[in-house]
Amino acid sequence: MPDGSTDTRSLAALVQPGRVHRRVYTDPEIFELEMARLFGRSWLYVGHASQVPSPGDFITTELGRQPVILIRHQDGTIRVLLNRCTHRGVKLLAERSGNRPRLVCLYHGWTYDTDGALARVPIDEGCAPGFRTCDFNLATAARTGTYRGFVFASLAPEGGGLPTFDEWIAPMRRNIDDIVDRAPAGEIALDVGVHRYRFRGNWKMQVENVIDSYHVPFSHASTVNRKGVQFSRREGDAEGAKVVDGQRTAASWKRRRGHDVGHGHGWTSNTELDEGSRSSPAWNEYRQALDAAVGRERAEQILTPRMHNSMLYPNASFMGLNMHIRVIRPLAVDLTEVNVYPIRLVGAPEAINVRNTRLLNVTHAAASFVQSDDIEAFARQQAGLASRQGDWVDISRGLDADEPGDEPGTRCAPSTGELLVRAQFRAWLDLMREA
Amino acid sequence: MDVPAATRGIGREACERFVIDEARLLDDRRLRDWLALFTDDGAYWVPAEPNQPTPHGRVSLFYDDRELMGNRIERLEHPLIHVQTPPSRTVHLVGSITLEPMRTEPWLPAADLLVQSSVMMAECRLDAQRLFAARQWHWLRVVDGRLRIVLKRVDLVDCDAAFEAIALPI
Numbered sequence: 259m260p261d262g263s264t265d266t267r268s269l270a271a272l273v274q275p276g277r278v279h280r281r282v283y284t285d286p287e288i289f290e291l292e293m294a295r296l297f298g299r300s301w302l303y304v305g306h307a308s309q310v311p312s313p314g315d316f317i318t319t320e321l322g323r324q325p326v327i328l329i330r331h332q333d334g335t336i337r338v339l340l341n342r343c344t345h346r347g348v349k350l351l352a353e354r355s356g357n358r359p360r361l362v363c364l365y366h367g368w369t370y371d372t373d374g375a376l377a378r379v380p381i382d383e384g385c386a387p388g389f390r391t392c393d394f395n396l397a398t399a400a401r402t403g404t405y406r407g408f409v410f411a412s413l414a415p416e417g418g419g420l421p422t423f424d425e426w427i428a429p430m431r432r433n434i435d436d437i438v439d440r441a442p443a444g445e446i447a448l449d450v451g452v453h454r455y456r457f458r459g460n461w462k463m464q465v466e467n468v469i470d471s472y473h474v475p476f477s478h479a480s481t482v483n484r485k486g487v488q489f490s491r492r493e494g495d496a497e498g499a500k501v502v503d504g505q506r507t508a509a510s511w512k513r514r515r516g517h518d519v520g521h522g523h524g525w526t527s528n529t530e531l532d533e534g535s536r537s538s539p540a541w542n543e544y545r546q547a548l549d550a551a552v553g554r555e556r557a558e559q560i561l562t563p564r565m566h567n568s569m570l571y572p573n574a575s576f577m578g579l580n581m582h583i584r585v586i587r588p589l590a591v592d593l594t595e596v597n598v599y600p601i602r603l604v605g606a607p608e609a610i611n612v613r614n615t616r617l618l619n620v621t622h623a624a625a626s627f628v629q630s631d632d633i634e635a636f637a638r639q640q641a642g643l644a645s646r647q648g649d650w651v652d653i654s655r656g657l658d659a660d661e662p663g664d665e666p667g668t669r670c671a672p673s674t675g676e677l678l679v680r681a682q683f684r685a686w687l688d689l690m691r692e693a
Numbered sequence: 694m695d696v697p698a699a700t701r702g703i704g705r706e707a708c709e710r711f712v713i714d715e716a717r718l719l720d721d722r723r724l725r726d727w728l729a730l731f732t733d734d735g736a737y738w739v740p741a742e743p744n745q746p747t748p749h750g751r752v753s754l755f756y757d758d759r760e761l762m763g764n765r766i767e768r769l770e771h772p773l774i775h776v777q778t779p780p781s782r783t784v785h786l787v788g789s790i791t792l793e794p795m796r797t798e799p800w801l802p803a804a805d806l807l808v809q810s811s812v813m814m815a816e817c818r819l820d821a822q823r824l825f826a827a828r829q830w831h832w833l834r835v836v837d838g839r840l841r842i843v844l845k846r847v848d849l850v851d852c853d854a855a856f857e858a859i860a861l862p863i
């Protein structure tokens with residue numbers, strides 16, 4: 259029986275074939291270890307270039323417990339700086355976004371350039387002998403990587419068995435391309451605002467939920483009409499996906515697949531929708547723009563969505579159906595914030611982007627029809643796990659029944675099973691080991 | 694203030710009464726009656742950004758036209774709406790009600806009157822109570838001698854905060 263200790267061997271005992279110990283969701287000590295080890299070492303999603311278009315533009319966020327600044331330097335490059343003055347530790351920027359030609363600490367006025375270099379210390383004749391400003395530049399994330407405008411960072415230096423950025427991002431490149439290539443201009447922007455919700459549950463519940471096709475007919479029963487069909491989510495669709503048939507999960511829904519592609523990443527294949535009849539004035543205009551940009555064949559390929567939700571383990575998901583990026587931010591063992599950024603397709607007709615943004619109000623805002631019931635499920639799961647009735651959480655659906663995926667080394671199974679949750683816990687254990 | 698012909702006989706007092714009654718319908722959970730207060734081209738909007746200029750192309754907590762309001766109410770009536778099992782109870786407090794000079798927006802259908810007020814809604818569910826505080830604006834049109842809502846805009850003081858699930862209109 260796993261006790262309260264947190265050495266590598268005790269942690270390994272918490273993750274068993276087909277089950278995990280409830281402590282991974284409820285133990286504050288394990289949460290602290292996750293912040294130090296998992297969020298302290300893994301590659302993490304930080305933001306997108308479109309959030310900081312001009313020099314001096316910044317957003318602030320946290321990587322685990324580490325407050326950071328994503329900022330565009332005067333030379334046009336993007337930096338990930340730690341949000342802490344090197345003098346006495348004051349958090350430099352409090353706003354969630356803004357622009358600063360230089361970063362000035364409110365306390366004693368130390369002034370940094372937008373690349374973090376300490377440029378000025380007021381009353382410098384008072385500095386200690388040998389004090390050099392170059393020893394007091396802002397710290398930066400140990401490693402950063404970008405792909406198609408998305409910025410990622412790791413707080414741990416290379417080595418120690420940690421994947422390089424290329425190794426980590428490689429299995430998810432296609433998924434990112436699938437979304438970004440839908441923009442006729444070949445780039446997307448996250449500049450229409452953010453939905454922020456929080457829930458009284460462990461962060462892993464959201465990470466597991468985005469690739470869970472099992473829960474939909476039950477958790478989201480109130481979003482399904484009498485025909486078993488969900489409301490339409492895409493521009494030009496007459497109706498949404500068939501979720502329920504009579505009292506049971508619809509056969510087409512059960513055909514959705516989950517793909518385990520390594521590093522804890524995973525994605526689920528898309529809902530079957532009627533691609534042929536998709537039409538509306540805005541949609542047709544968009545089709546023309548995309549055909550002109552990438553050619554008809556590639557446009558068809560892009561627009562027949564392969565994937566529903568892609569989880570970049572551990573803190574971001576990309577959704578292709580109602581297009582958005584979701585960032586998962588653990589606040590405490592039982593409290594999580596999620597930020598949902600609707601995607602704007604640059605070069606698409608305005609109506610397409612307006613419609614996608616509007617749809618996300620209904621699907622992923624705190625007041626949405628869909629996400630609100632997930633928030634309730636997470637809180638109820640956290641409450642249930644407080645029970646001492648059983649120590650184990652079952653994640654055995656489809657155990658040992660998976661098949662090779664479409665890329666070498668990947669695995670695949672119905673996404674109403676738990677292959678991807680088990681894959682996440684494999685990555686979890688790997689990142690939670692002692693250094 | 695110039696009073697349009699249609700609004701003759703409808704003064705501050707009637708507007709005040711209307712806004713108070715509207716909130717009471719929500720507290721009584723008479724959502725179908727609440728829906729009937731809106732014009733056919735009416736909308737209910739809770740911005741997610743302070744001073745948000747438009748619901749179009751920006752995120753909102755709610756931006757429901759009549760159809761979406763209807764969908765929302767159907768869902769609230771659904772026996773398997775988990776986030777309202779058990780349901781919340783609410784109480785609104787509406788005050789500081791004033792008639793304002795008309796403000797128009799290119800995307801906003803024509804209205805006859807603009808009423809501003811402050812509103813607080815306490816919501817209790819299970820053992821927890823939370824408070825929503827907002828300034829709100831009702832763009833009203835007189836239809837067959839009665840007031841109807843063209844747009845209800847609710848600007849929460851914490852509109853850009855991270856919320857737990859919100860199931861009920863404010």
Ligand code: FES
Nearest residue numbers: 343345346363366
């Ligand atoms: S703490 Fe920042 S200048 Fe002193």
Ligand SMILES: [Fe+2]
Nearest residue numbers: 467473477632
């Ligand atoms: Fe869900």
